[in-house]
Amino acid sequence: KKEINNYINSDKTFMKLITKKQRKVRYKDLEELLKLNIKFKELIKFLTIKFPNLPILVRPHPSESSVEWQNFLIKNFPDKNVFIDYQSDINSLIYNSLCVINSKSSAGLHSYFQGKPIISYIPKEVKYRKRVFDYIGEQAKSLNDIQKIILKILNKEKLIIKKDVKKYVSRYVNNLKNNNPSEIILN
Numbered sequence: 001k002k003e004i005n006n007y008i009n010s011d012k013t014f015m016k017l018i019t020k021k022q023r024k025v026r027y028k029d030l031e032e033l034l035k036l037n038i039k040f041k042e043l044i045k046f047l048t049i050k051f052p053n054l055p056i057l058v059r060p061h062p063s064e065s066s067v068e069w070q071n072f073l074i075k076n077f078p079d080k081n082v083f084i085d086y087q088s089d090i091n092s093l094i095y096n097s098l099c100v101i102n103s104k105s106s107a108g109l110h111s112y113f114q115g116k117p118i119i120s121y122i123p124k125e126v127k128y129r130k131r132v133f134d135y136i137g138e139q140a141k142s143l144n145d146i147q148k149i150i151l152k153i154l155n156k157e158k159l160i161i162k163k164d165v166k167k168y169v170s171r172y173v174n175n176l177k178n179n180n181p182s183e184i185i186l187n
Helices: 002-016 019-049 067-076 090-095 107-114 143-156 163-179 181-186
Strands: 056-058 082-084 100-102 118-121 138-140
Touching: 002 067, 019 056, 019 067, 019 118, 067 082, 090 107, 100 107, 107 118, 118 143, 138 143
Parallel strands: 056 082, 100 118, 118 138
Antiparallel strands: none
16 A cells, blocks of 8 residues: 555656546556555465475565565565565576566566566456566466466476467567657556
């Protein structure tokens, strides 16, 4: 909730420029991002139970509070292999990982280009507009889906990528040609 307030405060000027309907959509998006944040925290707890010997690295979005994440990890995982890293280059973190679990994150695209297994976590309880990064990996809508996919990765089975990555990346890049970059940023 604190994060939503931070977004709202940073959005004040932007919010004056959009319609009431667009503001409602923005607030709804922020509420869904809060739900997604909660779902990722549940996921981390789940993974530490199901895979106690696998180290888990959390790389929060740069806009998220590092203090909040650090407090969450200290409170819930004082003796576990759960780490947070805001500092390191995302590409080196991905290179040294078993896989990447992402949602709405460009880390999925970085992982794709490095040939790393990608799990696109889109919890069924969270409703948001999917971005190109959500189509790149094998889709997981629940914690059990993620467990099954990780077991596939550990067993060196091939993951299923249901969408044509090149098509989505191409559409994303071509979108930049057809719109004013300022419009894209505002949207």
